[in-house]
Amino acid sequence: MRERLGLPEVPERDRDRDRDDELxxxxxxxxxxxxxxxxxxxxxxxxxxxxxxxxxxxxxxEGRAAGGLRPLERVRSALAFGPRPAWAVAxxxxxxxxxxxxxxxxxxxxxxxxxxxxxxxxxxxxxxxTAKEVTLAISxxxxxxxxxxDIPLKKKPGGLWYISLELPPGTYEYGFKIDGQxxxxxxxxxxxxxxxxxxxxxxxxxRATGSGARAGxxx
Amino acid sequence: xxxxxxxxxxxxxxxxxxxxGEGELQLIQRTLQGDMSAWGEIVKRxxxxxxxxxxxxxxxxxxxxxxxxxxxxxxxxxxHRYDLTRKFSTWLFTITANLCKNKLRREKFFAPLRELGGRxxxxxxxxxxxxxxxxxxxxxxxxxxxxxxxxxALDEKYRAPLVLRFYGDLDYKEIAEAxxxxxxxxxxxxxxxxxxxxxxxxxxxxxxxx
Numbered sequence: 486m487r488e489r490l491g492l493p494e495v496p497e498r499d500r501d502r503d504r505d506d507e508l509x510x511x512x513x514x515x516x517x518x519x520x521x522x523x524x525x526x527x528x529x530x531x532x533x534x535x536x537x538x539x540x541x542x543x544x545x546x547e548g549r550a551a552g553g554l555r556p557l558e559r560v561r562s563a564l565a566f567g568p569r570p571a572w573a574v575a576x577x578x579x580x581x582x583x584x585x586x587x588x589x590x591x592x593x594x595x596x597x598x599x600x601x602x603x604x605x606x607x608x609x610x611x612x613x614x615t616a617k618e619v620t621l622a623i624s625x626x627x628x629x630x631x632x633x634x635d636i637p638l639k640k641k642p643g644g645l646w647y648i649s650l651e652l653p654p655g656t657y658e659y660g661f662k663i664d665g666q667x668x669x670x671x672x673x674x675x676x677x678x679x680x681x682x683x684x685x686x687x688x689x690x691x692r693a694t695g696s697g698a699r700a701g702x703x704x
Numbered sequence: 705x706x707x708x709x710x711x712x713x714x715x716x717x718x719x720x721x722x723x724x725g726e727g728e729l730q731l732i733q734r735t736l737q738g739d740m741s742a743w744g745e746i747v748k749r750x751x752x753x754x755x756x757x758x759x760x761x762x763x764x765x766x767x768x769x770x771x772x773x774x775x776x777x778x779x780x781x782x783x784h785r786y787d788l789t790r791k792f793s794t795w796l797f798t799i800t801a802n803l804c805k806n807k808l809r810r811e812k813f814f815a816p817l818r819e820l821g822g823r824x825x826x827x828x829x830x831x832x833x834x835x836x837x838x839x840x841x842x843x844x845x846x847x848x849x850x851x852x853x854x855x856x857a858l859d860e861k862y863r864a865p866l867v868l869r870f871y872g873d874l875d876y877k878e879i880a881e882a883x884x885x886x887x888x889x890x891x892x893x894x895x896x897x898x899x900x901x902x903x904x905x906x907x908x909x910x911x912x913x914x
Contacts, residue, residue, distance in 0.1 A: 508898060511905070512760075512870040514844070515851030520756045523765045527772070530751045531744040534776045538740065541777070 606651040607691055609659070610673065614644025616663045621648055623659035624686075635662070654693045658686040728792065736783060747776050753793065753872075754800050760867030761804040763856045771807060775800040797872040801864060801882040808860050854904040862897030865890050 609621050619638040624631045638646035638661075646661075658678065660669030667684060669677065674687035728749075734742035754775050758768035779786075779799050786795055855863055864883060868874045876894075880887040 504902065505898065508901060508905075509870040511847065511851045512855065512866065512901075515848040515855065516756045516760050516867070516871050518845065518848035519759055519765075519852050520752055523755070523759065523768075524752075526765060526769045527751050527755055530769075530773065530776075531747040534747050534773055534780075535740055535744050537773065537777055538743070538780055 606649040607657075607689060608647070608649045608673075609638065609661075609671075611638065611646040611661050611663070611671070612644055613646060613663055616646065618662075618664055619646040620662040621659060622662055622667075623650075623657055625652065625655070625657055652691050654691050657689050657691065659689065660684075660686050732783070732786070732792070735780070743776075743780055750793065750796055751776075754796060757797050757800045757867060757872050758804055760855060760871055761801065761860070761864045762807060763863070767807060767811075771800065771803050774803050778803065794872075794874055794878055797868060797874060798878065798882040801868055801872075801879075802884075805864065805883060850905065850908050851901075854901050854908075857904060858897055858900055862893050862900060865893045866897040866901070869894055 609623075611619055613619060619640075621636045621638055622633055623636065624633045626632070636648060636650070638648045641647050658680070659671075659674075660667055661671070662668075669685045669687040671687040673689075675690050676688050678686050678688055680686050728746075731742040731745050735746065751772060755768055755772045758771040758775070759765060762768050762771060775796065779796055782799070786792070855866070858866070865879050865885075868879045868882060869876075874882065876887050876890050879885075879894075880890045883890070885893075
């Protein structure tokens with residue numbers, strides 16, 4: 486129609502822009518008038534804001550600059566939970582996890598009981614960190630007749646008491662005297678027996694091919 | 705850089721920027737050095753603009769007043785984080801929009817516990833607004849009220865970006881940052897909001913939209 490009248494055609498895009506500008510103007514005008522109607526609410530706002538800030542700052546913070554944080558607040562602010570990039574959260578989680586794993590591994594290395602590296606025979610091991618003296622009472626034949634012998638155990642790091650004996654194949658009853666108290670419930674024993682005097686003895690069977698050595702643990 | 709220009713304090717509209725207010729940078733620096741009166745001056749300059757943003761988004765003068773106060777307090781507390789390369793008004797409006805958004809979220813959560821219907825806006829026009837021609841003034845007043853109603857009728861998700869765009873003069877990126885939305889979403893919402901506003905104004909026979 487405009488062409489027929491000899492008027493230049495106004496592109497659709499320009500018309501949209503004009504209507505947008507008009508809309509923006511109306512919104513601005515509408516809100517500006519709404520603000521003007523509520524102007525009374527804003528009377529003295531500066532004073533109210535400053536009063537609230539003063540209350541928040543308190544007397545100890547007199548003279549502290551806006552937003553200035555004390556060292557403790559800086560730390561708190563840094564640790565405060567808030568929106569963080571997902572990759573940062575993931576990286577921190579992985580780093581903390583690895584750190585904990587490394588710490589656990591290091592502590593385990595430092596504190597785990599280490600079995601002594603002595604010549605392997607039949608090993609008798611007892612875990613008793615508080616014992617002052619531990620003796621192995623073991624019955625083995627002397628001149629074909631079984632006899633009981635007391636053999637002191639050596640104290641090792643980590644609360645272990647230990648001895649390794651070269652024993653010929655056979656069946657051996659034994660038990661531990663822990664500060665004089667009899668104890669024979671050794672989990673390393675092959676089995677337990679009740680002796681003639683009603684005490685429990687542990688039994689270790691030593692075969693010709695192997696030492697049968699195992700670590701025992703009282704706890 | 706942003707500190708060379710600033711929107712006027714009393715009018716938050718597009719194209720209404722002027723050279724940075726005299727001593728504004730000094731006021732911010734004085735505030736950073738602990739001079740509270742300087743911050744009072746900043747509040748005085750920007751309170752209308754901030755209140756306009758809050759009112760546009762919240763559609764409730766009482767809540768908008770609270771949000772305005774909170775915005776200036778939060779801005780003060782974070783002033784050391786203010787990037788001098790950004791326009792101060794944009795930074796301030798971003799804080800305001802954030803507060804309003806959180807407030808609306810809370811309102812939505814607690815809405816079932818409150819009585820229905822918000823407080824109505826003050827129906828009495830200000831007596832100190834000067835009107836050279838009463839007929840023109842009445843027409844303007846009616847149109848402004850219609851636009852306000854149209855904005856109020858919009859869903860908050862469209863209203864907030866429109867207010868920030870048209871009243872706060874923020875660009876898409878800044879709006880996206882303020883509302884925590886992707887820039888594409890902001891564009892879409894503004895487009896749909898504009899269509900809805902136009903439809904409303906056309907239906908009401910507002911000049912240029914009839």
